[in-house]
Amino acid sequence: MSSEPQHPQKPKEKLESKPELCVIVNQPMVRNYSTGGGHGPEGTLVEGDQKFVTRKWQGYPPQNLNLIGKPHPPMPEVGIPRLTGKAEYATRVNLPNMLWVELLTNPHPRARVKTMDVSKAEKMPGVAHILTAQNAPKTYPFPDELFFQGEVVAIVAAETEDLAEDAVAAIQAEYEVLPFASNLEQAAAANAPDLTITAGGRKRPGVVKTLNEWGDVDKAFAEANIVREFSYSFAGAIPVPMQPNGCVAKWDGDKLTIWGMGQSIYNSRNNTAKRLGISPENIRFINKWNGGSFGGALPTGDKFYAWIAHISKVTGRPAKLMLPKNQELAFLQIKPQTFSKFKVGATKDGKITACQREFHVSMGANQGGIQEGGGGRSELYLHVVPNWREIGVLYRTNAIVMGSSRSNFQQEFKWAWEQMMDEMAEAVGMDPVKFRLLNVQKPGTKVALKQGGPTIVPMPETENGELHYDSYASVEVLEEGAKAIGWEKRNPVAGGNPGRFKRGFGVAMSQHHAGRVGYQEGEAGYDWVLARNKAQGNVTPGGEGDIFNAELELDAEGNVVMYFAQPDSGTNHGTAMAIQVGEILGFATLDHIRLIWGDSDLAPSAPPWHSGLTTQLQGGALCNAADKMRKDLLSRASSVLKVDAAKLQIRDGVISSPEDPRKRITFAELVKANKSPIRQVGRCLHPGSIGRAMNRGIGTCFAEVEVDTWTGDWRYVRVAYCQDAGNVMNPLLANADQHGSLVQSTGMATDGIPWDREFPGTFHYSVGYLSYRLPTIMEPPEQTNVFINSLEPRWFFGSKGFAETAIGAAPSALANAIYNACGVRIREHPITKDKILAGLRAKGEIV
């Protein structure tokens, strides 16, 4: 017997996949959507114009769920390789005899190559090939005019990265510098150069102006009790992913394999085929894991695949590009520099009656028609604005191209709009939450065509005259968020607290198209889009006109294999989709579901993923296939068991009769009887081409901050994110996603692109992430995520996209919180410590 004293055995703690600080608020299943459409017969919904009928929940209501809504770690085939260093990022692909590629890039904001001498570089040790405008493929030439700093001038392939870099440095290039306008100040100047271009055989003006109006704005201003004017600027931001963008290209005879990085395999495959003048069938495109992409990396790899493949062809060796981070920056889509000006009128009790908004956007080196990317009208959708005028000016500039990057146009436009709402609340003497509650669109609101606005991209929701709000928890996101942060503790007077360290609260809202869902096979909307696409000859490179395809295979062991195209950037959509498929097929665990994805030789085609819609759209295709699979299996079992299919149940791979337990057959037995795996395909449409769905995402960010009024330093105390999220498929990963959302958006608020403020068109990235300061582990606050389960009635299990909703609110929520803490209003982005301190000095409040 031991002489040790006896301790009672402490039971071991059980570690489980449980999200921390995550609250889910369920709304009732049956509500009055009062949309002008409504609940139709036999589980249908009638859309606003009574024309389209949608199946409610697509036949799968959010009831009796086994998998959905429970926390699941990522599917092992996706998640485990990330932890063991085996996830196959393109940067990890090293092949025997492989060449390394490095770029020579343009140092000027706008230039043309005058002379270039590669003779010395060609003779450098280890150099295999130098690609320049002279020898680039005719099907995919180098740009003639170098429209921004960092544009490609030459591509060198050599035995090692260092040797390629040595050769790049030995290329002698002389440039003719052209007149440039790299920012809004330059582009709007009287003597700005004309940046009209010809693209696609059409002249594309360098500046596009838009004017839209609704109601009688001038009259409304004249009648308003309170009229205020505000201006804000956003300096731009960039979503740098961790993985250096690039690819590996390898030829086997006529067959090309590319390991790439992006948000689509088919789009990239087809673009590359076109640029090389070969058939897409001859390219195998592999892109399973990305080290992040965040929208910004969507076009980056695409630009280079054809050139790297060409070099590989010419040299007869595999070739690899791994863009140095300072060069990659020039090819990522950025959040653009944006300037916004408001005139707002309100009644004395706080109702907004009129708004005139003027915005100026630096579109960057956009080579197409710049009006096509001009932003949405989501701010005017967000709140009820009865009379408005909107003046938009979009400039082509000699800067990095703007585009989607952790949402499209949300952070930069909300930066202005939601600070304006804060300032108006103060002007009318209202609490900012109450002011928003008074003015926000609510379920049941109908917005007339012009009122919602003909946007630069026509928003199809409005095409039949009205925009409807139904599954839309705009009130709840404000009320629940306020509860989660403890809004009642907010300073009534900005900067009113005494002492060196001052705390304050801020709120902002954001709304995004990401709540929109597509239509599923068999629906009227689906056929309508197909017919329209056909008539327009609108076949996107992703496949047949915006169609997400998917395939399910039931194998001899009774496992369900999901085939889909989308690469995973940490998004873990595969897991959310497996949860949905598993739910439809009656599984209580994910143990029998397998994923095969990101390889054009294996997965059916699909357009790129973006906008936080993947689980809805690629998932819609998989749900569609699972629905067919379920019916197929039930019908097979019915004929074997001689039981009516309607009387059979499916549980964990066994189909049985609840009335007679002896009548049972397993999935594996059905496959055996079939003598080969059982397959079903499914499809789903992109909402961009449908635009018939009306649900929308809405979210709030509530922040509590502390400002050190002696130094301008600040920190978050707590943050509450509150989203209308629909039915959350997987709270663990949803929670994780929202942490990233806050931190990335905060990074965008506090650190812009490392533009040089004195030398426009020049950016600095010489010391990696010390030049562009990515948030570290020291900064994130305690964050509570509140998900309002609004049970979107149009989609499988009531789900809705929400990855890009509250994200748009974080920068302005932070600015509003800093104002409430210390009374300094930062209207010029980014929020920096020196601006806070300068603001305090201007108020005479420095120590």
Next chain:
Amino acid sequence: MEYSRRNFIKAAGVGAVAVTTTVSAVVSGAEVAAAAPKPSPLAIPDAMNRETNTFNINGKNYRAEYEARTTLWEVIAVKLGLTGTNRSCNRASCGACSVLIDGRPFYSCHTLAMEAVGKKIFTVEGLGDEKNLHPLQRVAHLYSAAECGFCTPGWEVTAKALLDKNPNPTVEQVKAALSGHICRCAAYAAIVRTVIDTGKVLRGEAEIA
């Protein structure tokens, strides 16, 4: 601000300077070798431009030839094919490429290969593979502490170094130890929780469900 000739000239000037820089003074490795001085009357030993040595990685010895300028990352991930260690910023500013050298974390993109000769190198491959996951990896999976996963191999080895030294760290100690690692997906909360709870598993106070 007005668009003015002054700005234009300034920016153009900057560009021109950059060009001059790119074309200047580049000597290949071979040329440097030729230019290196002969044994001098001062009896100075020859400079090293290239050599072959043994690297002990995760307890196994590997031979590799490398240049003086070759980084440890290039030896590990490119020359020896242990590709689990990812390189991101290549400027010592993100931590993705971290490996342990004699038990301490270093940025392998920012460590010359020659520095690690004769020392014990530890990479993510030494932590555990899919058949034999380290508790750190199992807890990280449970909490989804790897989103895109590109920074993961880096912070995992640093976290292991911390837990080897201190199996019961506080939240503040975990943050301080991992502060040299950027997670772009910002799974920071899950990462901290993973390290804290892995400590519990290693101390026998918790088990993974």
Next chain:
Amino acid sequence: MKPISVYRPSSVEEAIQILSLHGTQAGVYAGGTDLLIQLKNRIEAAPTFLVDIKKIDGLRYIKEDGQGGVQIGALTKLAELAESDLLAKRYPMLVDAVQHISSPELRNASTIGGDMLQQVWCQYLRGGYSCYRNGGYICYGAIGDNSYYHSAMGGRLCYAVYPGDIATALIPHDAKVKVATPFGMKELTIEQLVPGDMMVDGRLQSHVLRFNEILTEVTIPAPKAGFKASFEKLRPRGVWDFAMASLAMGLQLQANTIEDARVVFGGIAGKPWRETAVENFLKGKTLSTDLTRQALAMALTNAAPLKYNATKIDMAKGLLASGIAKLAAV
């Protein structure tokens, strides 16, 4: 990375011979954390003949000097400083400063000598622009975007701020350095070592070491009873970044009376900026936050901010207020 050749001398004398042989094309290679960035960015001024002094025995130590002071070998890693019980006991302010330098991984690689002699972190120099420090005849920082890492206290040729925290933190301790030269050892105060913006052997640099001189040791005298010190640092993020402004303040107290004072600002000038006006004001006063208002009024009166960095002065003053408050509270 630029091609390099590496020498591995076994003695300081041999290292000096090699440096003498190659002139300014050679450079001392120790932790390499700064040098490798320069080489990767292909900075023209970056040396390509590296003299790796890590093979030299006896340059990496923290030991007592027998008189209550401490000697630190130039190759001592920052992590070793941060973990030293001896330093924590005797010079807690120095340890505090070291713990806030760069990141843990970089502190495992960087040396105390390297930190003190590091190149400035101006984005133009680091980006390879041909400025005074890089073979050119212009300072882009003076006329360009000088938000964070450029001087608010004027300059001569180069306007980049001196970035090292250790030198700043050592001045209140009256530390000195030993330098090996071809003609024997010499000793310098920290202020003599990093006067900032100096032309030495045709190169513009922050320190005074010639191309063939090697810093070998830092010596810190014994702290006297009644010495209190505080280090404050403000930077964009809590990791990696350099100081937008920092303050190392040391007060020699007798009871609560200030007998002597050191007020040294970092991150605002081309050198650690010692504010003697404030030091003189503090001498003889009773330590309390009542001194703050007058001390701030006296501080940095000869500031000469550039276009984008005027706030540095307010930040530095905020840190001074914070430092006084902190020391008055203990």
